[in-house]
Protein backbone atom coordinates (compact mmCIF):
# COMPACT_ATOMS: atom_id res chain seq x y z
CA UNK A 1 0.00 0.00 0.00
CA UNK A 2 1.19 3.53 -0.75
CA UNK A 3 2.57 5.23 2.35
CA UNK A 4 0.94 8.57 3.08
CA UNK A 5 3.59 9.72 5.51
CA UNK A 6 7.28 8.94 5.93
CA UNK A 7 7.15 9.33 9.73
CA UNK A 8 3.47 9.33 10.72
CA UNK A 9 4.24 9.46 14.45
CA UNK A 10 5.71 12.94 13.94
CA UNK A 11 3.78 14.19 10.93
CA UNK A 12 0.39 13.60 12.54
CA UNK A 13 1.32 14.29 16.18
CA UNK A 14 -1.16 16.44 18.10
CA UNK A 15 -0.20 20.12 18.39
CA UNK A 16 0.04 19.71 22.20
CA UNK A 17 2.50 16.84 21.85
CA UNK A 18 4.54 18.74 19.26
CA UNK A 19 4.78 21.68 21.63
CA UNK A 20 5.89 19.44 24.48
CA UNK A 21 8.50 17.80 22.24
CA UNK A 22 9.73 21.19 21.05
CA UNK A 23 10.01 22.47 24.60
CA UNK A 24 12.05 19.47 25.67
CA UNK A 25 14.37 19.73 22.68
CA UNK A 26 14.72 23.51 22.96
CA UNK A 27 16.03 23.27 26.51
CA UNK A 28 18.67 20.77 25.36
CA UNK A 29 19.58 22.71 22.24
CA UNK A 30 20.08 25.98 24.12
CA UNK A 31 22.35 24.25 26.62
CA UNK A 32 24.31 22.62 23.79
CA UNK A 33 24.84 25.99 22.11
CA UNK A 34 25.68 27.83 25.32
CA UNK A 35 28.28 25.27 26.30
CA UNK A 36 29.88 24.89 22.88
CA UNK A 37 29.50 28.10 20.88
CA UNK A 38 31.42 30.98 22.44
CA UNK A 39 30.04 33.43 19.87
CA UNK A 40 26.42 32.83 20.87
CA UNK A 41 27.26 32.47 24.57
CA UNK A 42 28.58 36.04 24.45
CA UNK A 43 25.29 37.17 22.90
CA UNK A 44 23.30 35.42 25.62
CA UNK A 45 25.53 36.87 28.32
CA UNK A 46 25.02 40.31 26.85
CA UNK A 47 21.25 39.77 26.85
CA UNK A 48 21.46 38.54 30.45
CA UNK A 49 19.96 35.13 29.71
CA UNK A 50 21.32 31.73 30.68
CA UNK A 51 20.17 28.19 29.79
CA UNK A 52 18.45 28.08 33.20
CA UNK A 53 16.02 30.75 32.00
CA UNK A 54 14.78 28.54 29.15
CA UNK A 55 12.16 26.03 30.31
CA UNK A 56 10.23 25.65 27.08
CA UNK A 57 8.89 27.22 23.91
CA UNK A 58 7.27 30.05 25.88
CA UNK A 59 10.75 31.29 26.87
CA UNK A 60 12.05 31.48 23.31
CA UNK A 61 11.55 35.26 23.15
CA UNK A 62 14.28 35.71 25.77
CA UNK A 63 16.97 34.52 23.38
CA UNK A 64 18.84 37.00 21.17
CA UNK A 65 18.44 36.84 17.41
CA UNK A 66 21.12 35.57 15.11
CA UNK A 67 21.43 37.25 11.72
CA UNK A 68 23.26 36.89 8.43
CA UNK A 69 25.84 39.39 9.64
CA UNK A 70 26.55 37.15 12.64
CA UNK A 71 27.18 34.29 10.23
CA UNK A 72 29.54 36.47 8.29
CA UNK A 73 31.36 37.58 11.43
CA UNK A 74 31.67 34.03 12.71
CA UNK A 75 32.78 32.58 9.32
CA UNK A 76 33.91 29.86 9.02
CA UNK A 77 34.06 28.05 12.39
CA UNK A 78 32.64 30.54 14.89
CA UNK A 79 29.21 28.89 15.19
CA UNK A 80 30.43 25.31 15.12
CA UNK A 81 29.21 23.34 18.14
CA UNK A 82 31.12 20.10 17.58
CA UNK A 83 34.79 19.36 16.95
CA UNK A 84 35.59 19.13 13.24
CA UNK A 85 36.64 15.53 13.80
CA UNK A 86 32.97 14.71 14.50
CA UNK A 87 31.72 16.48 11.37
CA UNK A 88 31.36 14.53 8.14
CA UNK A 89 30.05 17.12 5.66
CA UNK A 90 30.20 20.76 4.60
CA UNK A 91 27.71 22.46 2.30
CA UNK A 92 27.69 26.07 1.28
CA UNK A 93 25.92 28.77 -0.67
CA UNK A 94 27.66 29.99 -3.77
CA UNK A 95 28.49 33.29 -2.13
CA UNK A 96 28.09 35.22 -5.37
CA UNK A 97 26.35 38.02 -3.49
CA UNK A 98 29.15 38.19 -0.92
CA UNK A 99 27.11 36.28 1.65
CA UNK A 100 28.73 32.88 1.63
CA UNK A 101 27.27 30.59 4.27
CA UNK A 102 29.06 27.41 5.28
CA UNK A 103 27.11 24.76 7.14
CA UNK A 104 28.58 21.74 8.95
CA UNK A 105 27.00 18.35 9.61
CA UNK A 106 27.64 15.36 11.79
CA UNK A 107 26.37 12.01 10.48
CA UNK A 108 23.35 12.45 12.77
CA UNK A 109 22.67 15.88 11.19
CA UNK A 110 22.88 14.38 7.70
CA UNK A 111 20.45 11.61 8.66
CA UNK A 112 17.86 14.01 10.06
CA UNK A 113 18.19 16.32 7.06
CA UNK A 114 17.68 13.43 4.65
CA UNK A 115 14.64 12.28 6.65
CA UNK A 116 13.13 15.74 6.20
CA UNK A 117 13.63 15.45 2.44
CA UNK A 118 12.18 11.93 2.52
CA UNK A 119 9.02 13.31 4.16
CA UNK A 120 8.75 15.77 1.27
CA UNK A 121 9.06 13.02 -1.33
CA UNK A 122 6.49 10.76 0.34
CA UNK A 123 4.11 13.75 0.62
CA UNK A 124 4.02 13.91 -3.19
CA UNK A 125 3.09 10.24 -3.39
CA UNK A 126 6.70 9.03 -3.72
CA UNK A 127 7.63 5.46 -2.80
CA UNK A 128 10.16 2.74 -3.60
CA UNK A 129 8.28 2.26 -6.88
CA UNK A 130 9.46 5.67 -8.10
CA UNK A 131 12.38 6.86 -10.16
CA UNK A 132 13.49 10.17 -8.73
CA UNK A 133 15.48 12.43 -11.04
CA UNK A 134 17.44 14.96 -9.01
CA UNK A 135 18.25 17.93 -11.24
CA UNK A 136 19.23 20.35 -8.50
CA UNK A 137 22.91 21.20 -8.60
CA UNK A 138 25.19 18.72 -6.81
CA UNK A 139 28.26 19.98 -4.99
CA UNK A 140 28.33 22.64 -2.32
CA UNK A 141 24.70 23.62 -3.00
CA UNK A 142 22.34 21.76 -0.68
CA UNK A 143 19.66 20.99 -3.30
CA UNK A 144 21.31 18.00 -4.97
CA UNK A 145 22.70 16.42 -1.81
CA UNK A 146 19.49 16.88 0.22
CA UNK A 147 17.03 15.44 -2.28
CA UNK A 148 19.50 12.70 -3.26
CA UNK A 149 19.68 11.59 0.38
CA UNK A 150 15.91 11.87 0.82
CA UNK A 151 15.30 9.81 -2.29
CA UNK A 152 17.58 7.04 -0.96
CA UNK A 153 15.76 7.05 2.38
CA UNK A 154 12.42 6.58 0.62
CA UNK A 155 13.94 3.81 -1.47
CA UNK A 156 13.31 5.48 -4.82
CA UNK A 157 15.58 4.60 -7.68
CA UNK A 158 17.66 7.76 -7.63
CA UNK A 159 18.92 9.43 -10.79
CA UNK A 160 21.59 11.94 -9.71
CA UNK A 161 21.54 14.10 -12.84
CA UNK A 162 22.52 17.45 -11.30
CA UNK A 163 21.43 20.50 -13.28
CA UNK A 164 22.13 21.36 -16.90
CA UNK A 165 22.37 19.54 -20.20
CA UNK A 166 18.64 19.76 -20.61
CA UNK A 167 18.14 17.58 -23.66
CA UNK A 168 20.08 14.82 -21.93
CA UNK A 169 17.87 15.26 -18.86
CA UNK A 170 14.85 14.60 -21.06
CA UNK A 171 16.54 11.68 -22.77
CA UNK A 172 17.28 10.00 -19.42
CA UNK A 173 13.82 10.90 -18.15
CA UNK A 174 12.34 8.98 -21.07
CA UNK A 175 14.78 6.06 -21.16
CA UNK A 176 14.66 5.41 -17.40
CA UNK A 177 11.02 6.38 -16.85
CA UNK A 178 11.56 9.04 -14.20
CA UNK A 179 8.39 9.68 -12.22
CA UNK A 180 9.54 12.44 -9.84
CA UNK A 181 11.61 15.47 -10.85
CA UNK A 182 13.48 17.61 -8.30
CA UNK A 183 14.92 20.97 -9.43
CA UNK A 184 14.35 24.70 -9.18
CA UNK A 185 11.01 25.88 -10.58
CA UNK A 186 12.76 28.02 -13.18
CA UNK A 187 14.68 24.96 -14.37
CA UNK A 188 11.48 22.91 -14.42
CA UNK A 189 9.92 25.56 -16.66
CA UNK A 190 12.94 25.36 -18.94
CA UNK A 191 12.75 21.57 -19.08
CA UNK A 192 9.06 21.92 -20.05
CA UNK A 193 9.97 24.38 -22.79
CA UNK A 194 12.75 22.12 -24.09
CA UNK A 195 10.41 19.12 -24.13
CA UNK A 196 8.13 21.04 -26.45
CA UNK A 197 11.06 22.22 -28.59
CA UNK A 198 12.08 18.58 -29.00
CA UNK A 199 8.64 17.93 -30.48
CA UNK A 200 7.52 15.96 -27.42
CA UNK A 201 4.49 16.26 -25.15
CA UNK A 202 3.87 15.30 -21.50
CA UNK A 203 2.49 12.02 -22.86
CA UNK A 204 6.02 11.10 -23.96
CA UNK A 205 7.35 11.13 -20.37
CA UNK A 206 6.30 9.33 -17.17
CA UNK A 207 6.70 12.15 -14.67
CA UNK A 208 3.88 12.49 -12.17
CA UNK A 209 5.28 14.91 -9.60
CA UNK A 210 7.87 17.63 -9.20
CA UNK A 211 9.52 18.93 -6.02
CA UNK A 212 10.56 22.47 -6.73
CA UNK A 213 12.11 25.09 -4.48
CA UNK A 214 15.20 27.15 -3.66
CA UNK A 215 13.69 30.31 -5.17
CA UNK A 216 10.37 32.15 -5.05
CA UNK A 217 7.75 31.04 -7.58
CA UNK A 218 4.16 32.01 -8.04
CA UNK A 219 0.94 29.99 -8.25
CA UNK A 220 0.72 31.03 -11.90
CA UNK A 221 4.13 29.51 -12.53
CA UNK A 222 3.03 26.33 -10.78
CA UNK A 223 0.10 26.10 -13.14
CA UNK A 224 2.33 26.58 -16.21
CA UNK A 225 4.86 23.96 -15.09
CA UNK A 226 2.12 21.46 -14.27
CA UNK A 227 0.71 21.89 -17.75
CA UNK A 228 4.01 21.75 -19.63
CA UNK A 229 5.21 18.57 -17.85
CA UNK A 230 1.86 16.92 -17.10
CA UNK A 231 2.58 16.68 -13.36
CA UNK A 232 1.60 17.99 -9.95
CA UNK A 233 4.17 20.50 -8.77
CA UNK A 234 5.02 20.73 -5.06
CA UNK A 235 6.97 23.37 -3.22
CA UNK A 236 9.89 22.67 -0.89
CA UNK A 237 11.71 25.17 1.30
CA UNK A 238 14.94 25.36 3.20
CA UNK A 239 18.21 27.18 3.48
CA UNK A 240 21.84 26.21 3.79
CA UNK A 241 21.98 27.59 7.33
CA UNK A 242 19.29 25.17 8.53
CA UNK A 243 20.78 22.13 6.62
CA UNK A 244 19.18 22.73 3.22
CA UNK A 245 15.89 21.73 1.56
CA UNK A 246 13.29 19.99 3.69
CA UNK A 247 12.69 22.51 6.45
CA UNK A 248 9.19 22.65 5.01
CA UNK A 249 7.38 20.77 2.23
CA UNK A 250 4.07 20.76 0.45
CA UNK A 251 1.51 17.98 0.62
CA UNK A 252 -1.35 16.96 -1.66
CA UNK A 253 -3.33 20.06 -0.57
CA UNK A 254 -0.72 22.23 -2.38
CA UNK A 255 -1.53 25.29 -0.32
CA UNK A 256 1.48 25.98 1.84
CA UNK A 257 4.35 23.97 3.26
CA UNK A 258 4.33 21.91 6.46
CA UNK A 259 7.28 22.81 8.65
CA UNK A 260 9.18 19.89 10.17
CA UNK A 261 8.45 21.13 13.66
CA UNK A 262 10.25 18.35 15.47
CA UNK A 263 13.48 19.84 14.09
CA UNK A 264 12.66 23.51 13.56
CA UNK A 265 10.78 25.96 15.70
CA UNK A 266 9.34 28.78 13.59
CA UNK A 267 8.40 32.33 14.55
CA UNK A 268 7.23 35.33 12.52
CA UNK A 269 8.59 38.71 13.53
CA UNK A 270 8.22 42.28 12.41
CA UNK A 271 11.40 42.74 10.35
CA UNK A 272 11.78 46.33 11.50
CA UNK A 273 11.18 46.03 15.24
CA UNK A 274 11.92 42.36 15.92
CA UNK A 275 8.56 42.03 17.68
CA UNK A 276 7.06 38.51 17.57
CA UNK A 277 3.81 38.57 15.58
CA UNK A 278 0.76 36.35 16.11
CA UNK A 279 0.06 33.41 13.81
CA UNK A 280 -1.51 34.56 10.55
CA UNK A 281 0.56 37.76 10.35
CA UNK A 282 2.92 38.42 7.49
CA UNK A 283 6.51 38.96 8.57
CA UNK A 284 10.05 37.63 8.65
CA UNK A 285 10.51 33.95 9.30
CA UNK A 286 12.83 33.07 12.19
CA UNK A 287 14.04 29.52 12.83
CA UNK A 288 15.46 27.81 15.87
CA UNK A 289 16.97 24.40 15.26
CA UNK A 290 15.95 21.87 17.90
CA UNK A 291 18.28 18.92 17.55
CA UNK A 292 21.24 19.89 15.42
CA UNK A 293 24.66 18.84 16.57
CA UNK A 294 27.27 20.62 14.43
CA UNK A 295 25.60 23.81 13.32
CA UNK A 296 22.69 24.65 15.62
CA UNK A 297 21.05 28.05 15.17
CA UNK A 298 18.96 29.85 17.75
CA UNK A 299 16.44 32.42 16.52
CA UNK A 300 18.00 32.76 13.09
CA UNK A 301 16.52 35.55 10.98
CA UNK A 302 16.01 34.13 7.49
CA UNK A 303 14.88 37.42 5.87
CA UNK A 304 12.17 35.42 4.10
CA UNK A 305 8.76 37.01 4.29
CA UNK A 306 5.75 34.73 4.77
CA UNK A 307 2.78 33.79 6.96
CA UNK A 308 2.35 30.82 9.37
CA UNK A 309 -0.97 28.98 9.70
CA UNK A 310 -1.89 26.12 11.98
CA UNK A 311 -5.09 24.63 10.70
CA UNK A 312 -6.42 21.19 9.93
CA UNK A 313 -4.94 20.04 6.64
CA UNK A 314 -6.79 17.65 4.35
CA UNK A 315 -3.64 15.50 4.16
CA UNK A 316 -3.94 14.69 7.87
CA UNK A 317 -0.63 16.28 8.84
CA UNK A 318 -0.72 18.44 11.93
CA UNK A 319 2.56 20.27 11.33
CA UNK A 320 2.19 24.04 11.05
CA UNK A 321 2.23 25.47 7.52
CA UNK A 322 4.14 28.37 6.04
CA UNK A 323 2.91 30.23 2.98
CA UNK A 324 5.09 30.48 -0.09
CA UNK A 325 7.79 33.01 0.79
CA UNK A 326 7.18 36.01 -1.41
CA UNK A 327 10.92 36.64 -1.49
CA UNK A 328 13.54 37.77 0.96
CA UNK A 329 13.12 41.10 2.68
CA UNK A 330 16.40 41.98 0.98
CA UNK A 331 14.89 41.05 -2.43
CA UNK A 332 12.31 43.75 -1.89
CA UNK A 333 13.08 46.80 -3.99
CA UNK A 334 12.00 50.28 -3.05
CA UNK A 335 11.24 51.98 -6.34
CA UNK A 336 10.03 55.58 -6.22
CA UNK A 337 9.15 55.00 -2.59
CA UNK A 338 7.02 51.91 -3.29
CA UNK A 339 7.84 48.39 -2.03
CA UNK A 340 8.12 46.00 -4.96
CA UNK A 341 8.69 42.23 -4.93
CA UNK A 342 9.68 40.53 -8.21
CA UNK A 343 7.00 37.89 -7.49
CA UNK A 344 4.27 40.56 -7.83
CA UNK A 345 5.49 41.34 -11.33
CA UNK A 346 5.67 37.63 -12.20
CA UNK A 347 2.06 37.15 -11.12
CA UNK A 348 0.88 39.85 -13.53
CA UNK A 349 2.97 38.55 -16.43
CA UNK A 350 1.62 35.04 -16.15
CA UNK A 351 -1.97 36.23 -15.67
CA UNK A 352 -1.61 38.29 -18.84
CA UNK A 353 -0.59 35.19 -20.78
CA UNK A 354 3.20 35.48 -20.90
CA UNK A 355 5.71 32.91 -19.63
CA UNK A 356 8.02 33.49 -16.65
CA UNK A 357 10.91 34.60 -18.85
CA UNK A 358 11.57 38.17 -17.82
CA UNK A 359 14.23 40.52 -16.55
CA UNK A 360 13.63 43.46 -14.24
CA UNK A 361 16.12 46.33 -14.43
CA UNK A 362 16.07 49.16 -11.95
CA UNK A 363 18.20 52.27 -12.25
CA UNK A 364 18.33 55.85 -11.09
CA UNK A 365 18.46 58.55 -13.76
CA UNK A 366 18.55 62.22 -12.75
CA UNK A 367 17.62 61.28 -9.18
CA UNK A 368 14.53 59.41 -10.29
CA UNK A 369 14.12 55.61 -10.17
CA UNK A 370 13.44 53.82 -13.44
CA UNK A 371 11.82 50.39 -13.78
CA UNK A 372 12.31 48.51 -17.05
CA UNK A 373 10.83 45.07 -17.54
CA UNK A 374 11.81 42.94 -20.51
CA UNK A 375 9.36 40.13 -21.22
CA UNK A 376 9.59 37.49 -23.88
CA UNK A 377 6.87 37.24 -26.45
CA UNK A 378 5.51 33.75 -26.96
CA UNK A 379 6.26 32.31 -30.42
CA UNK A 380 2.67 32.84 -31.63
CA UNK A 381 2.74 36.50 -30.51
CA UNK A 382 6.01 37.12 -32.30
CA UNK A 383 4.31 37.44 -35.68
CA UNK A 384 2.36 40.48 -34.42
CA UNK A 385 2.98 43.82 -36.15
CA UNK A 386 4.95 46.56 -34.40
CA UNK A 387 1.68 48.31 -33.71
CA UNK A 388 0.23 45.18 -32.04
CA UNK A 389 3.35 44.83 -29.93
CA UNK A 390 3.13 48.44 -28.77
CA UNK A 391 -0.50 47.88 -27.77
CA UNK A 392 0.55 44.77 -25.85
CA UNK A 393 3.34 46.65 -24.09
CA UNK A 394 0.96 49.41 -22.99
CA UNK A 395 -1.60 46.89 -21.74
CA UNK A 396 1.00 44.99 -19.75
CA UNK A 397 2.45 48.19 -18.29
CA UNK A 398 -1.04 49.25 -17.19
CA UNK A 399 -1.68 45.87 -15.52
CA UNK A 400 1.65 46.10 -13.67
CA UNK A 401 0.86 49.66 -12.60
CA UNK A 402 -2.44 48.45 -11.15
CA UNK A 403 -0.54 45.83 -9.11
CA UNK A 404 2.39 47.98 -7.98
CA UNK A 405 1.11 51.54 -8.05
CA UNK A 406 4.03 52.68 -10.21
CA UNK A 407 4.47 52.65 -13.98
CA UNK A 408 7.14 50.45 -15.53
CA UNK A 409 8.53 50.60 -19.03
CA UNK A 410 7.72 47.26 -20.63
CA UNK A 411 9.82 45.88 -23.49
CA UNK A 412 8.48 42.84 -25.28
CA UNK A 413 11.46 40.95 -26.69
CA UNK A 414 11.78 38.02 -29.06
CA UNK A 415 11.20 34.46 -27.84
CA UNK A 416 14.22 32.78 -26.17
CA UNK A 417 16.22 36.03 -25.99
CA UNK A 418 16.39 36.03 -22.16
CA UNK A 419 18.91 33.61 -20.68
CA UNK A 420 17.39 30.47 -19.12
CA UNK A 421 18.34 29.25 -15.66
CA UNK A 422 19.49 25.77 -14.67
CA UNK A 423 19.56 26.72 -10.98
CA UNK A 424 18.27 29.79 -9.24
CA UNK A 425 17.06 32.34 -11.80
CA UNK A 426 18.47 35.87 -11.80
CA UNK A 427 15.47 38.07 -12.50
CA UNK A 428 16.54 41.45 -11.17
CA UNK A 429 19.41 43.76 -11.98
CA UNK A 430 19.38 46.73 -9.66
CA UNK A 431 21.89 49.10 -11.18
CA UNK A 432 21.37 51.58 -8.34
CA UNK A 433 23.37 49.22 -6.14
CA UNK A 434 26.19 49.30 -8.66
CA UNK A 435 26.32 53.10 -8.55
CA UNK A 436 26.37 53.31 -4.74
Ligand code: DLL
Pocket residue numbers: 093136142143212213214215216217235236237238239240241244245246302304324325327328
Ligand atom coordinates in the same frame (compact mmCIF):
# COMPACT_ATOMS: atom_id res chain seq x y z
O1 DLL B 1 17.99 27.11 -1.67
C1 DLL B 1 17.97 25.21 -0.20
C2 DLL B 1 16.99 24.54 -1.06
C3 DLL B 1 17.44 23.68 -2.06
C4 DLL B 1 15.63 24.71 -0.86
C5 DLL B 1 16.51 23.01 -2.85
C6 DLL B 1 14.69 24.04 -1.66
C7 DLL B 1 15.14 23.19 -2.65
P1 DLL B 1 20.08 28.50 -0.09
O2 DLL B 1 20.84 28.46 -1.36
O3 DLL B 1 20.84 28.77 1.15
O4 DLL B 1 19.34 27.15 0.17
O5 DLL B 1 18.94 29.58 -0.26
C8 DLL B 1 17.98 29.74 0.73
O6 DLL B 1 16.34 30.42 -0.90
O7 DLL B 1 16.24 31.80 2.36
C9 DLL B 1 14.79 31.57 0.42
O8 DLL B 1 15.01 32.94 0.24
C10 DLL B 1 15.00 30.85 -0.89
N1 DLL B 1 14.10 29.69 -0.98
C11 DLL B 1 14.38 28.41 -0.69
N2 DLL B 1 13.28 27.64 -0.93
C12 DLL B 1 12.31 28.48 -1.36
C13 DLL B 1 10.96 28.31 -1.76
C14 DLL B 1 18.41 26.58 -0.67
N3 DLL B 1 10.38 27.11 -1.79
C15 DLL B 1 16.99 30.79 0.30
N4 DLL B 1 10.26 29.41 -2.10
C16 DLL B 1 15.86 30.98 1.30
C17 DLL B 1 10.84 30.63 -2.08
C18 DLL B 1 12.83 29.79 -1.37
N5 DLL B 1 12.09 30.85 -1.74
